[in-house]
Amino acid sequence: MENNQSTEAYGRERASRYDQFAAVTMGDRRHQRSYLQDLLHRQPLTHGAFLDLGCGTGFFSEVFFEHKPDFRGHLVDGSADMLELARQRVQKEARQASFQHTLFDALDWSALPALDVVFSGYAIHHLTDTGKWQLFASIHAHLEPGGAFILFDNFLPNHPEDRDLIEFLTCREIERKTRHITPLEQIIETDRKLKxxxxxxxxxxxxxxxxxxxxxxxxxxxxxxxxRYGGIVAYK
Ligand SMILES: C[S@@+](CC[C@H](N)C(=O)[O-])C[C@H]1O[C@@H](n2cnc3c(N)ncnc32)[C@H](O)[C@@H]1O
Known part of the structure; x- marks a missing residue:
C-alpha cells in the first residue's frame, strides 16, 4: 500500500491507546454514539449494507452491529493495526462483517454491495479538500436512493478569525477531562503537534x-x- 502520513500515525502503539485518547480529546464520544444510534433508528431498513470509512478501532461500527444486526458491514481503514482492533471488537458469529485494509483513494467501489448507509468518523479531514469532495461524489454514486451518508468529523470554523477560539474551547474541554493535571498551554502545543x-x-x-x-x-x-467536532447527515 502507498505511504500515507495520516494512516502511518496510527501504528500499533497509537492504536492500542486510541480509544482512551479519543475519550478524552474528541468531544463527547458517548453522546456521539447516541446520535449515531438515533440516526440508525430513523433508518427504516432492517436488512441492508453499511460502509464505515476509516473505522479505526470499530468504536462507531459497533453501533451498527448492535442496532442493525441484519445489516452487512464493510469496514475500511488504511492502518492495519487499527483495523485489527476493529476486527477484534466487532467480529462475532452471526455478524456479517468484512474488513479491508486500504486507503480511501484505492478503494474498489465496484466490489462493494449496494450501500444503504455510509458512515465516516473523524477520518475524512485527513484528505485534501479535492480528495474530500471526490470521496463524497463516490459515496453519492454508490448509495442506494434514500440511503444516508453520516459524517462525523473535525471542522474548521466558518470564519478563519474564530480558529483560536475553537482551539481554546477544544483544549479547555481536554483540560477539564484530565482534571487540570496538564497546563492548558501544553495541551494546545500537543494538540498542534498531533494535528x-x-x-x-x-x-x-x-x-x-x-x-x-x-x-x-x-x-x-x-x-x-x-x-471542533461535528456531525452531518446527507440523504440521497
Ligand atoms: C481519528 S481516527 C478515527 C477512527 C474511528 N472512525 C473513530 O472515530 O473512532 C482516523 C482513522 O482514519 C484512518 N485514515 C486516515 N486517512 C485515511 C485514508 N486516506 N485512507 C484510509 N484510512 C484513513 C486512520 O488510519 C485512522 O484509523
Missing part, C-alpha cells in the same frame, strides 16, 4: 454542507457541532 503529525486538513462545516448539496444529496442536515 501536524496526522496531516489534518479540515474544511469548514458550511463548506461541507455546500459541497454535499452541490453533489445532489437531497436533504443535508447538520446534526451537532461541538467546538
Amino acid at each position: 501536524a503529525a496526522e496531516n489534518d486538513q479540515e474544511a469548514s462545516f458550511e463548506e461541507h454542507l455546500r459541497q454535499l448539496r452541490a453533489l445532489g444529496f437531497g436533504h443535508v442536515v447538520p446534526v451537532f457541532l461541538e467546538a
Whole structure:
C-alpha cells in the first residue's frame, strides 16, 4: 500500500491507546454514539449494507452491529493495526462483517454491495479538500436512493478569525477531562503537534454542507457541532 502520513500515525502503539485518547480529546464520544444510534433508528431498513470509512478501532461500527444486526458491514481503514482492533471488537458469529485494509483513494467501489448507509468518523479531514469532495461524489454514486451518508468529523470554523477560539474551547474541554493535571498551554502545543503529525486538513462545516448539496444529496442536515467536532447527515 502507498505511504500515507495520516494512516502511518496510527501504528500499533497509537492504536492500542486510541480509544482512551479519543475519550478524552474528541468531544463527547458517548453522546456521539447516541446520535449515531438515533440516526440508525430513523433508518427504516432492517436488512441492508453499511460502509464505515476509516473505522479505526470499530468504536462507531459497533453501533451498527448492535442496532442493525441484519445489516452487512464493510469496514475500511488504511492502518492495519487499527483495523485489527476493529476486527477484534466487532467480529462475532452471526455478524456479517468484512474488513479491508486500504486507503480511501484505492478503494474498489465496484466490489462493494449496494450501500444503504455510509458512515465516516473523524477520518475524512485527513484528505485534501479535492480528495474530500471526490470521496463524497463516490459515496453519492454508490448509495442506494434514500440511503444516508453520516459524517462525523473535525471542522474548521466558518470564519478563519474564530480558529483560536475553537482551539481554546477544544483544549479547555481536554483540560477539564484530565482534571487540570496538564497546563492548558501544553495541551494546545500537543494538540498542534498531533494535528501536524496526522496531516489534518479540515474544511469548514458550511463548506461541507455546500459541497454535499452541490453533489445532489437531497436533504443535508447538520446534526451537532461541538467546538471542533461535528456531525452531518446527507440523504440521497
Ligand atoms: C481519528 S481516527 C478515527 C477512527 C474511528 N472512525 C473513530 O472515530 O473512532 C482516523 C482513522 O482514519 C484512518 N485514515 C486516515 N486517512 C485515511 C485514508 N486516506 N485512507 C484510509 N484510512 C484513513 C486512520 O488510519 C485512522 O484509523
